[in-house]
Structure formats: structure tokens, C-alpha cells
Amino acid sequence: MLTESQIRTFKDIGKDYNRSDDTRQRTGVRLILTVRKGGRKEWRVRTIQDGKRRFKTIGTWPEMSLEQARESVHRAPIVGSEDSGNGKVRPSAPKPSVDPPEAPTALYGTVGELMQEYQQDLKLRGKASHNEFRKCTEGYIMRPFPDIWRMQARDVDAQVVKRVLAFHISRGVTTQVNRLRxxxxxxxxxxxxxxxxxxxxxxxxxxxxxxxxxxxxxxxxWERQGEHVMTLGDVRGVWTTLPAMVKRDVLTVPLVQLCVATAGQRLVSLVRLTVPDVHLKRGLLDMPGSSMKAGRPHVVPLTEQAHEILERLVYRSKARGTEMLFPHRNRPDRHMSTTSPAQLVARHRDAHKTSGWAIEDIRRTAKTVLGELGVSKDIRDRLHGHAMHDVSSRHYDRYEYLREKREAMKVWSAWLSGALQGDDIRDSNAWA
Incomplete structure (x- = not known):
């Protein structure tokens, strides 16, 4: 599709030439910019009548902008003088006695417009993933494939999709290709x-x-489910050797520690926390639905370790004069990137030859440990804010299970305290 900046670059080459806006319809209507000998730029509409191409001039650029030309094509009947395509104007045909034809149908949206509108839809529905969607589609479609980004969405077929995915696979991208798909x-x-x-x-x-x-x-x-569970040494390392991986005071370390201390709450939810979300006196985190994958508010009881971490974070946020607990280094009104803690853990893994744990293993470790310590799967799922899809949960059950979640967090806090000392309470008969 044409852009205003492109139109400015079209020069006089001593003869007429055309540039299409590539907004063709099934009816054969297309907006054409004709650059005349001498540099005059005319907007024309090409139609197909009786198997022959017909052109009508509707204005000149820049007097009529690109947007106005498009509007003239699909919002109103085509008016203007008719020419043969070689610049010679022919008399307009006499008006028929029957009703005039309907205006051409509206232009169809492009792939880029579809991605942008769907991103806005995610945002309006309170989905925290809307930024992830934008970054993924812009990075993997818009930048490497501007021609596809400008293509009408209805013209995309399986071969176009295959072309995009195959390109990234050839670059060594694996699981992210499935995310893009x-x-x-x-x-x-x-x-x-x-x-x-x-x-x-x-x-x-x-x-x-x-x-x-x-x-x-x-x-x-590339969709194999992870199976790794952190060892006691891995957990201790989050409080001992991980902080030594950073040379200055950054927030990636307390973010990883908070993820462990809250029994594996989602990193994308924790990184969006603000001071009003933290209720230290009540011992709760009140996560808004906009930060949750399921789109519903989620209340998380605090362990002793989480309370200590959040107390420091709240103090520092108030001292900075910002509400974000984990602000971006250069944009304090935004939260930090979720890739930063993952990269820190990867460097720690390489430097200290750990068991190979990653950020996503924290949640799996909590699920496993709590299950072995007697916490039911239903309460573990509620503790992690999973969407419950049974009829009772979706339509009738409005109980918050706060008491049960507090009990589960006490179990996790006890295990974590022992793990930091090198002891595993799962070995104790008291938890058998």
C-alpha cells in the first residue's frame, strides 16, 4: 500500500507511470496514483467494465491526500472525468436511465491493522498479554515482512503463514515459532x-x-512439557549466590526471590505490582485481573519471606515517588522487562553449574512440594490463580478460598525456611 512519504519520492521521469495503492477488491476496483510527465500526480480509480479497464480521475496530490483518495473510492460513488489510461480524456458516457450502481465496498483491513486491532481487543478485555502479543507480532512479522504486514488480511493463505514461520525456523527459533503461530x-x-x-x-x-x-x-x-524441579541447593542459591551476579542495585534479584517466596506466582503478574496492591498488615497481595492470565483478580497470602521482600520494595518505591514496585530503569512509569530476570537466572546457571533450573521451574517446584506435603490439587491451582473451568466454579462458586490458601502458604513458608537452611521437611515424619 502507498504511504504519503512514498508519494513524495515519486519523481518526473519524462513519461507517465502508475503506482497502485494495492487495495483491489473482488469487484476489480483499484486506486491508482499516476505521475504525469512534468511531475503532476493524479489520483485515478481503475475499474473493470465489460472485460476492459476503465480509469476515472478523482483528484490530484497533494490537494487530495492519500486518506481522502481512499475515502473517495470506498465511501462515495466514483466521480470525475473518464480516460483511457494513456492520459487522453474521453467524454463521459451518458447517464443511464436506471438507478446508479452502488458505491464500491469498503476497503478490507490489512494484516497489520488486524494485529493492532486484536491487540487493542486484548487490552480492552484486561488481558495482561496484550504487550507480549504486540512485541511478538511486530518483531516477527512487521519488521522482517513489511509486505505481509501491508497485505490485506483476506489475502493471507497457508503459504503466507508458512513463509513467515519457516523464515524464523531457519534462524534457529524454536518454541517461539509456536507462540507466534x-x-x-x-x-x-x-x-x-x-x-x-x-x-x-x-x-x-x-x-x-x-x-x-x-x-x-x-x-x-517443541512443545515438550518441562519436568525439572529445583533442588534445595537451587533454592538456597536464589538468596546466596544469585545476588552476587549483579554489580549494582537492581530489582531483578528481589523479583526472582519474590517469585520463589510466593510459591511460584507468575512473573508477568508480579512485575506489574504497585504499592496499592500490597497489604502488609493483612499479609496479602491483591493482584488485579488486568495482570492475571485468567483475567480475574487474584488474592495471594504472604509468606514470611514474601512479607520481608515486599516491605523493602514498598519502602523503596515510596522513596522514589513511584507506585511501581519493579519500574523500568529508564521509564519509571512502566514495569521492567520480564526477560531481565530470566537472563539473570541463565547467567547464574552457567556460572554456578546448577541443576539447570529456569524461572518457569519455580512454579512447578511449588506445585510438586505442596502436593507432597499434603495440599490438595484444587487448593494448589487456586493458589496459583488458575482458571477453574468446571460449571460450579464458573457460574456459582464465589468463595475466595482465602483460609485454605493461607494454610497452603504456611506449608510453603515452612518448607522454604528449611530449604534455606539446607533441610527438607518432606523428610520429616510430621509431614508424612
Missing amino acids: AWMHAAFQYALKAENDPRRASSTRWGVLLNPVSLVPLQQD
Whole structure:
């Protein structure tokens, strides 16, 4: 598609030439910019009538902007003088006695517009993943494939999707390719439904008849579930050797420690915490639904270790005059990147030859340890804020299970205290 900046670069080459806006419809309508000999730039609309191409001039640039030209094409009937395509104006045909034809249908949205609108939809629905979606699609589609980004969404087929994924696979990308595929599938699924949704405010048309991503298989061998559980030495290292990996006072270490102290709450939720979310006197974290994967508020009881970490973080945030507990180094109004703690753990793993644990293993470790110490799966799932899909939980059960979650956190706090001392209470008969 044309842009205003591109149009400025089109020069006089001594003869007429055309540049298409590439907004063709199934009806054969296309917006054309004709650069005349001498440099004059005219907007023309090309149509197909009786198997022949017909052109009508609708204005000149810059008097008529690109946006106005597009509006003139798909919002109103085409008016203007008709020419043959070689610059010679022909008399307009006499008006028929029948009703005039309807205006051409609205232009269809591009892939980029679809990705941006779906990102806004995620944001409006309070999904914390909307930023992750934006970064993924811009980094893996917009920058390496600007032609696909400008392509109409309805023109995308399985081969286009395959081209994008195959390119990143050739660069050595593995599991992230499956994440990209999942995001693209979700966006096109949105396009299939959104156009006919009576509650949708946007007037963009997509014209998508099937989801092209569905025809491209998921790479199953890159979806192996993790099995690693942290050792006592791994857990102790978070408080002993991990802080020594940073040369200055940064917040990545307390973020990793808080993830462990809260029994593996999601890093993307913790990094969004603000001072009002922390209730030290009540011993609770009140996570808003906007930071949760399930989109629902989540209350987390605090262990002794989490209380100590949060007390320091709240004090430092108030001293900085900001509400963010984990602000970005250069943008205090935003939270830090979630890749920073993962990178820190990776450097620690390489430097200290640990068992090979990663950030995502913290949650698995808590699930496993709490299960071995007698906490039921239902309470473990509620402790981690999982969406409960049974009918009772979805429609009727509004009990917060705060008492049960507090008891589970006491169990985790006891195990963590022992682990930091090198003892495993799972070996004690008291927990048998």
C-alpha cells in the first residue's frame, strides 16, 4: 500500500507511470496514483467494465491526500472525468436511465491493522498479554515482512503463514515459532467473528472466510512439557549466590526471590505490582485481573519471606515517588522487562553449574512440594490463580478460598525456611 512519504519520492521521469495503492477488491476496483510527465500526480480509480479497464480521475496530490483518495473510492460513488489510461480524456458516457450502481465496498483491513486491532481487543478485555502479543507480532512479522504486514488480511493463505514461520525456523527459533503461530491463529479467529459482532465499534472489514493458520501444523516436538524441579541447593542459591551476579542495585534479584517466596506466582503478574496492591498488615497481595492470565483478580497470602521482600520494595518505591514496585530503569512509569530476570537466572546457571533450573521451574517446584506435603490439587491451582473451568466454579462458586490458601502458604513458608537452611521437611515424619 502507498504511504504519503512514498508519494513524495515519486519523481518526473519524462513519461507517465502508475503506482497502485494495492487495495483491489473482488469487484476489480483499484486506486491508482499516476505521475504525469512534468511531475503532476493524479489520483485515478481503475475499474473493470465489460472485460476492459476503465480509469476515472478523482483528484490530484497533494490537494487530495492519500486518506481522502481512499475515502473517495470506498465511501462515495466514483466521480470525475473518464480516460483511457494513456492520459487522453474521453467524454463521459451518458447517464443511464436506471438507478446508479452502488458505491464500491469498503476497503478490507490489512494484516497489520488486524494485529493492532486484536491487540487493542486484548487490552480492552484486561488481558495482561496484550504487550507480549504486540512485541511478538511486530518483531516477527512487521519488521522482517513489511509486505505481509501491508497485505490485506483476506489475502493471507497457508503459504503466507508458512513463509513467515519457516523464515524464523531457519534462524534457529524454536518454541517461539509456536507462540507466534498461536498469536496469528487467535488474531485471524478474531477477524472471523468480529466483523459480524453487533457490539464491535470498529467499521473495518476483514473479509476472512477461513483461518489460514489452522492449515499450518504446530511443531509438536517443541512443545515438550518441562519436568525439572529445583533442588534445595537451587533454592538456597536464589538468596546466596544469585545476588552476587549483579554489580549494582537492581530489582531483578528481589523479583526472582519474590517469585520463589510466593510459591511460584507468575512473573508477568508480579512485575506489574504497585504499592496499592500490597497489604502488609493483612499479609496479602491483591493482584488485579488486568495482570492475571485468567483475567480475574487474584488474592495471594504472604509468606514470611514474601512479607520481608515486599516491605523493602514498598519502602523503596515510596522513596522514589513511584507506585511501581519493579519500574523500568529508564521509564519509571512502566514495569521492567520480564526477560531481565530470566537472563539473570541463565547467567547464574552457567556460572554456578546448577541443576539447570529456569524461572518457569519455580512454579512447578511449588506445585510438586505442596502436593507432597499434603495440599490438595484444587487448593494448589487456586493458589496459583488458575482458571477453574468446571460449571460450579464458573457460574456459582464465589468463595475466595482465602483460609485454605493461607494454610497452603504456611506449608510453603515452612518448607522454604528449611530449604534455606539446607533441610527438607518432606523428610520429616510430621509431614508424612
